[in-house]
Amino acid sequence: MLHYSIAVIPGDGIGPEVMEEGLKVLGAIEESHGGIRFARDVMDWNCSYYLQHGKMMPENGLSILKDYDLILLGAIGAPEVPDHVSVWELILPIRRAFQQYVNLRPVKLLKGLESPLRYKGHADLDFVVVRENTEGEYSNMGGRMHQGTPYEMAVQNNVFTRYGTERILKYAYSLAEKRSKKSVTAATKSNGINHSMPFWDEIVKEVSKEYPEIQTNLYHIDALAAYFITRPETFDVVVASNLFGDILTDLGAAIVGGLGLAPSANINPERTYPSMFEPIHGSAPDIAGKGIANPIAQVWSLAMMMDHLDLPELSAVIMNAIENVLQDGKVLTPDLGGTATTKELGDEIVRHIYQGA
Numbered sequence: 001m002l003h004y005s006i007a008v009i010p011g012d013g014i015g016p017e018v019m020e021e022g023l024k025v026l027g028a029i030e031e032s033h034g035g036i037r038f039a040r041d042v043m044d045w046n047c048s049y050y051l052q053h054g055k056m057m058p059e060n061g062l063s064i065l066k067d068y069d070l071i072l073l074g075a076i077g078a079p080e081v082p083d084h085v086s087v088w089e090l091i092l093p094i095r096r097a098f099q100q101y102v103n104l105r106p107v108k109l110l111k112g113l114e115s116p117l118r119y120k121g122h123a124d125l126d127f128v129v130v131r132e133n134t135e136g137e138y139s140n141m142g143g144r145m146h147q148g149t150p151y152e153m154a155v156q157n158n159v160f161t162r163y164g165t166e167r168i169l170k171y172a173y174s175l176a177e178k179r180s181k182k183s184v185t186a187a188t189k190s191n192g193i194n195h196s197m198p199f200w201d202e203i204v205k206e207v208s209k210e211y212p213e214i215q216t217n218l219y220h221i222d223a224l225a226a227y228f229i230t231r232p233e234t235f236d237v238v239v240a241s242n243l244f245g246d247i248l249t250d251l252g253a254a255i256v257g258g259l260g261l262a263p264s265a266n267i268n269p270e271r272t273y274p275s276m277f278e279p280i281h282g283s284a285p286d287i288a289g290k291g292i293a294n295p296i297a298q299v300w301s302l303a304m305m306m307d308h309l310d311l312p313e314l315s316a317v318i319m320n321a322i323e324n325v326l327q328d329g330k331v332l333t334p335d336l337g338g339t340a341t342t343k344e345l346g347d348e349i350v351r352h353i354y355q356g357a
């Protein structure tokens with residue numbers, strides 16, 4: 001029997017709603033496929049916790065999480081708490097403390113879905129964005145100056161270390177080695193950002209020499225965003241800095257069916273600390289409480305968790321169940337053009353898991 005422990009952080013808004021379905025799916029996997037157990041502890045760390053305690057998690061929150069094998073997150077954020085508080089005090093400390101320097105975000109058109117890109121030839125829309133997750137533009141270095149004067153300004157430094165840049169690029173290239181198209185596309189902006197991006201490009205060239213069988217493309221982020229629309233079928237592994245990766249993956253989600261579907265994995269490749277799995281969407285206050293959020297992004301993040309655990313057969317069980325539901329097309333949430341609730345779609349995925357067992 002395999003045993004894993006999971007710290008579950010449902011979070012805010014639609015986070016707890018989609019998490020409930022995710023945990024249901026996990027239960028169905030345990031029950032239908034045997035041989036595996038996930039001990040789960042639910043943490044109430046979210047914006048309500050912040051409003052009560054003045055912080056997003058307890059002082060020893062990170063040391064509590066450290067002892068788990070895995071972290072499962074719903075979504076964090078609420079209108080009453082500024083994003084820079086909720087994100088900077090919960091998600092970013094976890095990603096950094098646990099050296100989850102790889103943020104994996106698949107851009108894959110699932111069976112049964114149609115891309116909003118009507119252009120023909122996008123049948124093979126299946127690539128992955130590797131986003132640097134610990135440094136770059138999301139550094140905590142900077143500040144505000146000359147407040148209350150006409151010279152008021154804000155400065156935020158981008159931080160690209162050789163260590164951080166090399167390790168994310170090496171991860172991207174070794175991922176490309178395992179995939180079929182054998183290509184890495186790196187996002188740059190060395191024409192406009194004249195210190196950090198030429199440094200990034202230099203390291204791309206160095207690392208690429210270690211992987212002679214992988215083809216390298218280096219595109220400016222603006223052009224690359226356009227290529228996501230005009231020829232997304234040509235990509236395999238796309239590697240980008242923290243901010244560029246963030247923007248590219250919302251775009252990536254949009255071309256394969258929307259934010260309600262898009263999962264992510266914050267990976268610590270060395271496995272010295274827990275990795276974290278979450279939908280890429282936020283707490284979506286506009287639809288929170290209505291019971292209509294799409295749970296697929298959360299459920300797909302569980303499939304990514306199975307891949308991380310080297311259990312591809314369980315990942316496939318989850319993905320097949322999702323694709324069967326989409327292909328049936330009968331139980332879909334409003335973002336997919338249906339009228340089903342979060343719970344109904346979750347139940348339908350669970351039904352297919354038992355059916356496939």
Ligand code: ATP
Pocket residue numbers: 014018076077083259260261280281282283284285286287292293294295297335
């Ligand atoms: P964050 O800053 O946390 O990324 P955001 O402002 O980017 O949040 P999201 O919560 O990610 O906003 O979502 C943007 C919009 O996409 C939501 O307002 C909602 O309408 C839609 N959306 C997001 N997730 C889902 C989902 N699971 N199901 C249906 N619609 C969703």
Ligand code: MG
Pocket residue numbers: 250281282
């Ligand atoms: Mg967002």
